[in-house]
Amino acid sequence: MKLIIAVPAICALVIRAYTKNSLTTPGLVVAALTAIAHAYHPWNLPFVLLVVFFLAGTRVTHIKEDVKAKLTVASKGSSGGEGPRTHVQGRRADFLLANSLVASVLTVLHANQLYARQARVADPNKAGPEGTLCYAWGGDILIVGIIANYAAVAADTFSSELGILAKSEPRLITSPTLRKVPRGTNGAVTLWGLGAGLFGSMIIVSAATVFLPFCSDKTAGHVGGGSPWTQAERRMFMGTLVIWGALGSVLDSILGGLFQRSVRDVRSGKIVEGEGGVRVLVSDSSSKVPSRAQVKQVVGDKTSDQLQGSAVETPGLKTDAKHNPIDKHRRSSFGDEQPSRVVESGWDLLDNNDVNFLMAVTMSVGAMAGAGWYFDIPVEDVLKV
Structure with a gap:
């Protein structure tokens, strides 16, 4: 990304997040570093995907925020003390890392590949494998991993923020009977939420299709050119990534339903959300409360x-x-020695940010593995510069 564009764009992104109170102070620092890593890439694509995900995710979070605030209760990290639902998780540094760290690493790796190729184009005497500066059909699969990362996390964000507003009761995806559970339960899905996830993935992939420098008939045969794309190949590329990204929200639901504990407040029947996505404490049933x-x-x-x-x-x-x-x-109990919080589902192994990161890694690596198999690209050639 050109410096004259990158510097104002990064400043505008950070200033907007600060003025809108979209990020905490550590979140602003992480956002700035993430933006710099994405702007380091010679193409505009990675930075555009970051901005689109940030803006779209922020916007969808505020849709009917007052309604969503009443569907769950929040915990301050101690027994009792429930309060209105907040969206502080999306403002934290660990949330940004969970959603963008994989893409940041892949962006820097692919940027180094392109810069090395640009150096060889400028000096043909330099030895090294052949490479293209535009995105060729059957080309670099690191780009596939970057797009897949943002398509998956966008699908998960849209599915979580809009699915909770569905009129139908959610069902637990990890339950053999798909039993009905309270809104906000980890692993709970609705058709509305799945559709919202598909829409979120489509937004990211559409932006990628617009900003990807596809090799064309005009670049074929030129220095740094590559195999051109046909319209059918572009449609297949876009459609596959849209579906793959939407599956990211499904995988997140499965991981959350299995490894992330959901705690229900007995008094209200609502799910208790840990502030910032952290675990919710439950009273020890073995101890007697006077x-x-x-x-x-x-x-x-x-x-x-x-x-x-x-x-x-x-x-x-x-x-x-x-x-x-x-x-x-x-006390996290009533006066009759009965607990006020009970486990609705899941094992207490991961928190929400852990689940998001594991999902993002799986979807990115899985997309690259699938592209490598389809294009017959050996694993050892992925990181070659």
């Missing part, structure tokens, strides 16, 4: 003010300064 009658018996005539900041030490009654027995709001 009832109000037990607390009164232990406390006696002492007032609430006398007990602030101190624990009531009584045999058989486990308490500490962080869990005052008279403060029911600090």
Whole structure:
């Protein structure tokens, strides 16, 4: 990307994110570094895909935000303390890394390949494998991985943010019976959400098709030229990547349903979301929470003010300064020893950002492997410059 275009574009992207409060401070730093990595590429394509994903993802997040805020409850990372749903996860640095790190690495690798080829074109005496500066049919598969990454994460974002608004109840994709689950459950899908994921993937692939410097009949035979694309090949390329990107949202649902625990608030019946995509704590069912009658018996005539900041030490009654027995709001249970949060589905192995990153890696690598097989490109030739 030309410097005269890259510098203003990066500044505009960061300034917009700052003024719109779209990113946290660490998120702004990561966004700037990610934008620089994408602008390092001699083509405009990687930077365009980053911008399209950021703008489209931000926009879809705010669609009916007030309605989505009422569909789940948020946790502050401690037992109890639920509150309105927020979208702070999409503003965090780890969220940006989960969605763009793979594409950033592939962008830098492919940029180095193109710069090396440009040097050989300028000096034909330099030894090295033949390569093209435009995107040839059957050419570099690193580009396939970059497009697949953003198509998949865009599909996942659209599916998550719009699927929760579906009129029909979601069903758990990892359940043999596809049982109905509360909105916001990891692994829950709806037809509306799957359609939204397809649309998100289509937006990314359409942008890629417009900005990819496809080799054509005009570039064939020129220095740095390559095999031209036919219209049928372009349509196949676009259609395949759109479907592949949409499958990314399905894979994310499967991974989330299996390895990401969903916690339901018993009182409201809604899913509890961890702030920033982190895990939600659940009360230990093996520990007995004292009832109000037990607390009164232990406390006696002492007032609430006398007990602030101190624990009531009584045999058989486990308490500490962080869990005052008279403060029911600090307990993740009702007064009848029943937990206020229960596990709806999934194992507690990954958080949301872990799932996003694993999905992005799988879809990018899978797309490159499929392209390499189709074009008969050996694995050892992928990184050749």
